[in-house]
Amino acid sequence: MYVKILFIVAIFAITSTSCTLSEPESIIDLNAESFKTWHSFLGDKASTQYSSLSQINRENVDQLEVAWRFSTGDLLDGERTEIQANPLIIDGILYGTTPLKKAFALDAGTGELLWIFDPFEGDEPRSRGVNRGLATWSDDEGNRRLFYVAGPRLWAIDAKTGEPADDFGNNGSLDFSVGLDRDAVNILVTATSPGVVYEDLLIHGSRVYNMAPGHIRAFNVRSGVVEWIFRTIPYPGDYGYDTWPADAWTRVGNANSWAGMSLDEDRGIVYIPVASPGHDFYGGDRIGENLFGSSLVALNAATGERKWHYQFVRHDIWDYDPPAAPNLVTIERNGRLVDAVAQITKTGHVFVFDRVTGEPLFPMTEEEVPSSDLIGEEVWPTQPVPVLPAPYARQQFREEDITDISPESHQAVLERYREIRTGSRWDPPSTEGTLIFPGFDGGGEWGGAAFDPETGVLYVNSNEMPWILEMVDTESVDQLLSQAERIYSINCAACHGSNRTGAQHGANPSLVDIRDRLSDKEIYEAINSGVGVMPSFSFLSDDEIKALVAFLIDPDAPDVKPAEVTMQSAPGVPYTFTGYNRFLDPEGFPAIKPPWGTLNAINLNTGEHLWNIPLGEFEELTERGIPQTGTENYGGPVVTAGGILFIGATQDEKFRAFDKSTGELLWETRLPAGGYATPSVYEVNGRQYVVIAAGGGKMGTKSGDTYVAFALPLR
Numbered sequence: 061m062y063v064k065i066l067f068i069v070a071i072f073a074i075t076s077t078s079c080t081l082s083e084p085e086s087i088i089d090l091n092a093e094s095f096k097t098w099h100s101f102l103g104d105k106a107s108t109q110y111s112s113l114s115q116i117n118r119e120n121v122d123q124l125e126v127a128w129r130f131s132t133g134d135l136l137d138g139e140r141t142e143i144q145a146n147p148l149i150i151d152g153i154l155y156g157t158t159p160l161k162k163a164f165a166l167d168a169g170t171g172e173l174l175w176i177f178d179p180f181e182g183d184e185p186r187s188r189g190v191n192r193g194l195a196t197w198s199d200d201e202g203n204r205r206l207f208y209v210a211g212p213r214l215w216a217i218d219a220k221t222g223e224p225a226d227d228f229g230n231n232g233s234l235d236f237s238v239g240l241d242r243d244a245v246n247i248l249v250t251a252t253s254p255g256v257v258y259e260d261l262l263i264h265g266s267r268v269y270n271m272a273p274g275h276i277r278a279f280n281v282r283s284g285v286v287e288w289i290f291r292t293i294p295y296p297g298d299y300g301y302d303t304w305p306a307d308a309w310t311r312v313g314n315a316n317s318w319a320g321m322s323l324d325e326d327r328g329i330v331y332i333p334v335a336s337p338g339h340d341f342y343g344g345d346r347i348g349e350n351l352f353g354s355s356l357v358a359l360n361a362a363t364g365e366r367k368w369h370y371q372f373v374r375h376d377i378w379d380y381d382p383p384a385a386p387n388l389v390t391i392e393r394n395g396r397l398v399d400a401v402a403q404i405t406k407t408g409h410v411f412v413f414d415r416v417t418g419e420p421l422f423p424m425t426e427e428e429v430p431s432s433d434l435i436g437e438e439v440w441p442t443q444p445v446p447v448l449p450a451p452y453a454r455q456q457f458r459e460e461d462i463t464d465i466s467p468e469s470h471q472a473v474l475e476r477y478r479e480i481r482t483g484s485r486w487d488p489p490s491t492e493g494t495l496i497f498p499g500f501d502g503g504g505e506w507g508g509a510a511f512d513p514e515t516g517v518l519y520v521n522s523n524e525m526p527w528i529l530e531m532v533d534t535e536s537v538d539q540l541l542s543q544a545e546r547i548y549s550i551n552c553a554a555c556h557g558s559n560r561t562g563a564q565h566g567a568n569p570s571l572v573d574i575r576d577r578l579s580d581k582e583i584y585e586a587i588n589s590g591v592g593v594m595p596s597f598s599f600l601s602d603d604e605i606k607a608l609v610a611f612l613i614d615p616d617a618p619d620v621k622p623a624e625v626t627m628q629s630a631p632g633v634p635y636t637f638t639g640y641n642r643f644l645d646p647e648g649f650p651a652i653k654p655p656w657g658t659l660n661a662i663n664l665n666t667g668e669h670l671w672n673i674p675l676g677e678f679e680e681l682t683e684r685g686i687p688q689t690g691t692e693n694y695g696g697p698v699v700t701a702g703g704i705l706f707i708g709a710t711q712d713e714k715f716r717a718f719d720k721s722t723g724e725l726l727w728e729t730r731l732p733a734g735g736y737a738t739p740s741v742y743e744v745n746g747r748q749y750v751v752i753a754a755g756g757g758k759m760g761t762k763s764g765d766t767y768v769a770f771a772l773p774l775r
Contacts, residue, residue: 069186069457069658071203071643074262076278085167087482089772092273093147095110095111095112095113095701096111096112096409096742096743097149097150097204097742097743098147098148098149098740098741098742099149099150099196100148100196100256100307101146101148101193101194101195101254101256101320101385102146102193102320102385102508102696102738103257103698103740103741105201105322105323105325106323106324106387106388106389107256107388107508108321108383109387109508109509109696109698109699110182110510110511110513110699110700111696111698111699111700111701111742112700113700113702113741113742113748114700114701114702114703115702115743115772116702116746116771117129117701117702117703117704118702118703118704118705118726118752120479120708120772121702121704121717121726121727121729122726123772123773124717124727124729124750124770124771124772125729125770125771125773126768126769126770126773127171127749127769127770127771128169128170128768128769129171129620129732129766129767129768129769130166130187130766130767131270131765132157132158132159132160132162132169132764132766132767133744133765134158134159134160134162134765135764135765136160136763137590137674138577139763140242140569140593140763141160141444141758141765142159142190142569142593142736142756142757142758142763143156143157143158143159143174143190143736143754143755143764143765143767144190144252144265144506144695144736144737144753144755145157145191145193145194145752145753145754145755146192146193146737146739146740146753147193147194147735147740147753147767148194148196148206148740149742149744149751150196150204150219150739152168153166153167153168153174153219154166154167154168155193155194155206155219156193156194156750156767157208158192158765159763159765160178160180160387160759161179161180161191161211162176162178162179163176163179163194163206163208163215163217163222164176164222165219165222166767167748168744168749168751168769169745169749171767171769174222175221175222176222177215177217177222177224179210179211179212179213179233180213181485184217184237184468184585187589189250189252189267189594190212190591190671191252191452192252192253192254192320192506192592192737193208193211193253193254193456193553194206194207194208194254194255195207195208195255195256195257196219196255196775197257197260197264197281198219198404199200201219201564202524204219204220205216205217205218205219205225205228205281206219207255207257207262208251208379209236209250209251209264211250211590211595211596212235212237212249212250212596212598213233213234213235213236213238214229214233214234214236214251214264214279214284215232215233216228216232216233216281216284217232218260227282227283227447228281228282228283228284229283229284230371234279234284235716236249236250236251236266237272238286239250239264239286240272240275240277241275241288241289241291241295242273243305246599246600247268247269247271248268248269248270248272248595248596248597248598248599249266249267249268249269249272249446250268250269251265251267252318252506252570253265253268253318253319253320253385253506254320255318255321256321256322256323256330257364258278258280258323258328258361258362259362259746260280260282260324260328260338260359261274261278261280261281261287261288261361261362262274262278262279262280262281263277263280263321263323263330263332264278264279264363265317265318265319265320265321266290266316266318266566267593268313268314268316269597269599270313270599271311271312271314271696272312272315272316272457272761273291273292273293273313273314273315273316274292274293274295274314274316274318274334274335275289275290275291275317276289276292276317276332276364277289277359278361279492281682285563288363288364288366288530289364290332290357290359290366291309292315292334293308293309293312293313293316293337293352293353294351294352295309295310296309296345299351299366300351300352302348303348303349303351304346304348304350304351304526305345305346305347305348308346308372312337312338312346313337313338314335314336314337314340314353315334315335315336315337315338315350315352315353316334317332317334317335318335319335319384319414319506319508320333320384320385320508321380321386321387321669322385322386322387322388322417322546323361323388323400324388324415328360328361328362329358329359329367329415329416330358330359330360330361330390331356331357331401331415332356332357333355333356333381333382333385333386333403333587334352334353334354334355334357334360334377334381335353335354335357335377335381336353336354336373336376336377336380337350337353337383337595338359338378338476339412339633339714340377341379341529341531341637342377342434342437342489342531342633342634342635343375343376343377343437343438344434344435344436344437344634345436345633346375346439347375347438348375348667349371349374349375350375350376351369351371352369352371352372352374353371353373353375353376353381353567354371354372354374354376354380354381354382355369355370355371355372355382355436356369356370356372356382356386356401356403356411356413357369358401358415358418358497359770366419368417369418370411370418370480371444372405372411372444372493372588373677374404374440374443375438375439375445375725376487377432377437377439377488377538378485378486378489378496378529379500380404380407380443381406381476382403382404382405382406382453383404383405383406383501383503383504383505383506384504384505384506384507384509384696385400385404385508385509386401386403386404387401387402387403387508387509387510387511387518388401388403388415389401389402389412389511389513389516389518389664390513390516391412391421391664391665392516392665393421393622393665398414399414399416400412400413400414400415400421400664402509402511402664404503404504404508404509404520405504406498406499406501406502406503406504406505407451407453407455407485407498407501407503407505408451408453408454408455408462408478408498408502408503409445409446409449409451409452409503410449410452410518410520410664411446411456420446420463421446421604422446422447422448422449422667423446423447423719424444424445424446424447425444425447426442426444427442427443427444427445427486428441428442428486429441429442429484429488430483430484430486430487432489432490432605432682433490434488434489434490434491434531435634435635436542437488437750439486439488443486448586448667448670449662449664449667450519450667450669452503452504452520452522452658452660452662452669452672453498453502453522453523453552453658453734454497454498454523454524454652455498456483456485456497457482457497457526457651457652458482459477459478459496461653462474462477462652462653463645463649463650463653464649465645465647465681465684465686466645466647468646469645469646469647472646473643473645473651476528476643476651477651478495478496479492479493479495480493480495480528481493481494481495485497489502489529489531489637490529490530490531491530491531491532491533491635492530492531493528493529493530494528494530494691495526495527495528495529496526496528496642497521497524497525497526497527497652498523498524498525498526499523499524499526499527500527501525501646501692501694502522502523503522503523503692504520505521505523505694505696506519506520506521506694507521507693507694507695507696507697507709507738508696508738509696509697510696510697510705511664511699512697512699512700512720514701515666516663516664517661517662517670517699517720518661518662518663518664519659519662519697519699519705520659520660520661520662520696520697521635521657521658521659521660521675521697521707521721522657522658522693523648523656523657523693523707524650524652524655524656524657525642525652525656525688525692526642526650526651526652527640527641527643528643529637529641530636530637530638530641531636531637531638532635532637532638533634533635533682534633534634534635534636535557543609544608544611545611545615547604547611548560548611548612551597551600552571552608552638553638553639554592555568555639556568556569556570557639557641560572560612560615566773568594568710571612575612575613575614580613582611583612584605584606584609585747587600587605587609593757594610594655595698609755618695649681649689654674654686654687654688654689654690655674655689656674656687656689656690656691656692657674657675657676657690657691657692657693657709657710657711658672658673658674658675659672659673659674659697659705659707659718659723660672660721661720661723668761671722671723673718675690675691675693675709675710675714676688676689676690676691676692676709676710676711677689677690677691677710678710678711678712679712689712690710691710691712691759692710692711692759693707693709693710693711694709694736694758694759695708695709695735695736695737695738695739695752696709696738697709697738698738698740698741698750699720699747700720700741702720703719703720703721704717704718704720704726705718705719705720705752706739706741706752707739708735708736708737708739708754709735709736710734711734711758711759711761712730713730713731713733713734713735713754713756714728714729714730714731714735715728715729715735715739715752715770716728730771731752731765731766731768732754732763732764732768733754733756733761733763733764733765734754734755734756734757734759734761734764734768735752735753735755736751736753736756736757736758737752738753739752747771747774748771748772749769749770749771750769751767751768751769751770752767752768753767754767754768
């Protein structure tokens with residue numbers, strides 16, 4: 061692939077910059093109370109994932125013990141559930157969520173339950189999905205509210221009592237599709253990550269289904285009224301409207317902010333990562349750059365007015381959207397402190413911008429994109445890539461990188477590798493199969509990166525898992541499909557596979573034998589209301605759900621024909637895909653040579669990588685004499701003034717502490733289930749704790765329902 065790099069300009073830009081750098085509002089107070097508690101999602105509204113506490117440090121971290129455990133009681137027999145929540149700790153109280161999306165409050169020093177709230181009380185089965193945390197607001201009188209989305213509703217909870225706030229919405233909740241400027245019929249709008257509070261506004265992103273638009277909304281924290289909206293798919297007259305087909309605003313969906321957002325409270329600027337537009341892997345019906353898809357957008361937090369944006373992927377057809385809330389950082393550039401914003405990406409890059417102007421603080425280059433052979437598709441010809449910092453994940457999977465953990469594995473992978481399209485991370489989706497690397501789930505993922513304001517170092521964990529994206533010509537296939545099969549292909553195949561055999565690692569179960577496990581009614585209720593981590597598909601009509609149930613129970617039965625098929629079967633979209641398929645060897649390990657998961661330290665003052673290490677272990681491979689490989693990992697790190705980097709995330713279900721300066725492993729313990737969440741660090745009554753949700757459920761590991769807090773022994 062031809063790469064255009066202006067070497068002289070780039071070298072000069074490393075030591076000099078032509079952009080106007082913003083002066084910091086103030087020197088960071090590392091001893092501020094805000095760094096000693098965990099009052100916001102990811103630690104603070106800047107998403108630093110940093111604590112100034114140092115009672116736990118390099119010298120004593122190996123003495124950590126379990127201080128308390130809290131079991132939510134939400135384990136479901138035979139169902140996969142997860143806890144991805146990063147809990148809040150405010151005034152000695154811990155606030156979190158359970159696998160079934162209940163909210164709760166604990167005494168943060170003892171783990172004693174204070175209250176629990178169930179948004180689905182009386183409903184069975186419930187729409188569940190996953191939740192990553194809560195947002196909070198308080199007034200001068202000491203009243204505090206907690207906000208989160210469960211299923212299709214946004215809830216406001218009184219933090220003292222656990223009861224809904226009666227004056228918010230309709231008795232404490234509201235339909236989360238409100239104020240989208242689009243007909244809400246047959247769409248589902250929910251959220252996995254919490255919003256952020258600015259003054260009396262709750263600014264929120266969303267997770268959307270059935271081509272719902274992903275517009276950003278600000279809700280009044282007292283009433284729930286929508287105060288402003290920023291349209292991520294621009295309307296006529298909006299900035300960016302000319303980067304889409306003229307009617308795109310009436311029909312295209314997604315471009316939502318699912319990963320969380322960050323807030324510069326002093327300046328009143330909110331920084332929002334926006335996902336790719338729909339359909340994820342085909343854009344022939346949305347020709348153009350497609351602002352604000354796959355972008356970082358800076359908005360006036362009070363009004364929703366755009367201040368600046370940067371688009372990471374133009375006309376995204378790879379689902380390379382920014383996967384985490386950006387870090388608001390202060391770094392040194394040319395002897396000056398500069399307020400900046402750093403955004404990690406799935407491709408393994410860190411983009412660093414001036415926080416006020418949006419100017420990149422490191423040199424950039426443009427990489428050419430191969431053309432697509434899918435009917436109607438028009439790729440954008442180039443994509444931006446930072447020269448510095450260097451990527452924290454490998455960028456290519458070459459033939460010489462094929463796994464060699466055994467001769468059989470190498471040969472099997474080699475045969476498949478030679479059948480698919482490889483060579484560039486910008487290879488477009490194809491019907492023969494396109495290699496996606498470092499993967500649909502990163503590079504970086506939703507756990508986010510941790511920033512150390514003492515040193516200017518960013519810590520990010522990364523995946524290096526190849527996937528194969530295979531497109532299917534639906535116009536020809538549809539002639540062979542029944543109506544029910546079309547519904548399955550559109551709504552279910554991405555998770556359960558085109559042949560209904562389920563996802564790898566057991567993440568999504570096989571549906572081939574579903575008649576042996578569930579009755580017709582139970583299958584109907586699971587689709588309509590959701591079960592485990594699967595959301596509700598209630599936007600399907602009753603006839604469509606019945607047709608789908610009949611197909612799942614007996615695929616060879618006569619077709620049940622509903623009135624019409626919704627979602628992605630719209631005219632003009634001639635392709636779908638066969639599902640999210642990891643590229644694995646016959647033993648179930650990644651097709652590429654290790655490492656498969658890493659932990660990385662990057663100096664944002666210089667762009668220099670300080671260290672990187674494998675993160676996680678397959679003990680069965682270690683016993684075979686294979687060096688530590690690292691594993692896929694979900695959930696992020698936190699860094700402390702005590703010199704410690706804490707992280708769970710790994711498939712081996714361990715929780716670890718590393719020396720932040722060197723990457724040396726200082727302590728590890730096995731959790732009751734995988735810690736696929738970002739931990740929180742806090743202090744109560746002079747004792748420092750670190751707590752993590754051990755919810756498991758990912759990558760074929762067992763589900764859990766426990767929060768575990770660690771501290772040094774009491775003396």
